[in-house]
Amino acid sequence: MINFAQVGNDLYTGKRSIDFIKRQKTWYAVSAVLIALALLGIFARGLNFGIEFSGGSEFRVQGVTNSENYEQKAQTAVSDAGIEGNVVSTIVGQNTVRVQTEAAAGLTDEASAALAQEFGVAKTSVSASLIGPSWGASVSKQAIQGLIVFLVLVTIVMALYFRTWKMAVSGLVALLHDLVITVGIYALFGFEITPSSMIGFLTILGYSLYDTVVVFDKVRENTAEAFQTRRMTYSAAANLAVNQTLVRSINTTVVALLPIAAVLFVGFTLLGPGTLLDLSLALFIGIAVGAYSSIFIATPLLVDLRRNEPAVLELDKHVARQAAKAGAAPAAHAEEPVAVGADRTGAAAVASDATLPEGAPRPVHKYAQAAGPRNQPKRAPKSRR
Structure with a gap:
């Protein structure tokens, strides 16, 4: 059985390492494919805007006892x-049928009576509402302004x-990456976009940004110490930061997705289409995509943007020279990282023996004793009588 606590500790100290930076071309390729599919869905298939954006009439038939062939009946x-025109029918809850049509204008009463007769309910059980497209256009305009x-x-x-x-640019690219893929999934699967979905799109940007900032904060801490100690390349320090925050990012994402998944299940099986389902669907897709971009896109892109800076190049050369002097073969940025500095509790990170050059002394925890029992008080000499 996998000991996740031990794995997380090994990733934090550098005993284990996943090389996210060296494989950045793989992550870029995956994102490129996802974005291409998303754009294909958006421009080829188009977005399925709800009645709030396109305008029209909506009828709700309540108390339906027999929902068989409800689409044909509607x-x-x-x-x-x-x-x-086009008629969209869906089941809402247990016994309500929602029918969306083109603007009924003066035919609202006739449509309500026909629906009541077709579904075998009283005319008073059919409610009708007319929605103009100007309301949806206003919501879209305000959402775009808020996004900018x-x-x-x-x-x-x-x-x-x-x-x-460059960190700001990397964070923005990750945000746009999440937004395009999320909207593209809506287009590919034909999910309806409502004002609640728009709110969900804006919400996932904040979540993705939060996760990215946490990773970047650790990147800044590690790289600053790498420039100071000059024992680790910039890319290795950044890669260590991603490994150190990996478990936290996964845990946060899973904890956030579980209740949203529960709401989605209830919405699909019991409640049917509505504000709650639209909002939770956008959040579920966006949070999952945001976790991916924070780990696999934002930091590798940051390293690529800073790779040719004079300070970064000089640091890489210095680390390579030190490795060559120690008798080890220098690596560009794929070396097994040695944790630098101290974490927030003040404990120094210790590298594994496999990461040290041959003949080099092994780093020791700053509170470790050279020999002898630990934290044992000295005994007073026995007095002679």
């Missing part, structure tokens, strides 16, 4: 009322906090 009733303001503020804050615009 189509027949709407056609008999004289309403032309959000991205501008995020760029400024990240550039000031991390003191480099």
Whole structure:
């Protein structure tokens, strides 16, 4: 049985390491395929906007005892009322049928009576509402404006906090990566986009940014110490940071997805289409994609953006020279990382014996004793009588 606590500890100290940085071309290729499919779905198949955006009439038939062939029944009733165009019918909850049509205008009463007769319910059990497209257009405009303001503020804050615009650019690319793939999944599978979905799209950007900032904060800590100690390349220090935050990112994502998955199950099986289902579906897709981008896209992209900086190049050359002097073959950035500095509790990270050059002394924890029993008080000499 896998001891996840031990695996997480080994990843943090550098005893084990997954080389995310060296395999960045693989992650880029995976993302490129996903983005290509997403764009294909968006531009070829198109987005399935809800009635709030396109406008039209909505009828809800309550108390339906027999929902067999409900789509055919709805189509027949709407056609008999004289309403032309596409008809979308779905079951909401246990005994309610939702019928969406083109704007019924003056045919609302005729459509309500036809639906009541077709489904065998009283006319009072059929409710009708007319939704104009201007409301959806207003929501879309405000959502786009909010997205632009959000991205501008995020760029400024990240550039000031991390003191480099390249981290801000990497974070923004990860955000756009998540947004495009999430919307593309909606297009490919024909999920309906409602105002609740728009709220979900904006929410996942905040979650993805939070996860990325946590990883970047550890990257900044490790790389700053790498420049100071000059014992580890920039890419190796960044890769160690991703390994150190990997378990935390996975745990956070799983904990966030479990309750959303429960809401999705209830929505699909019991509640049917509605605000709760639309919001939870967008959150589930976006959080999963956001976890991927924080681990596999943001940090490798940051390393690629900084790879040719003079300070980074000089650090890599210095580490290679030190490795050559120690008799070890220098590696560009795939070396097994040695944890640098101290973690937030003050304990120094210790490398495994396999990562040390031949003949080099093994680093020792700063609180470790050279020999003898640990934390044993000295005994006073026995007095002679």
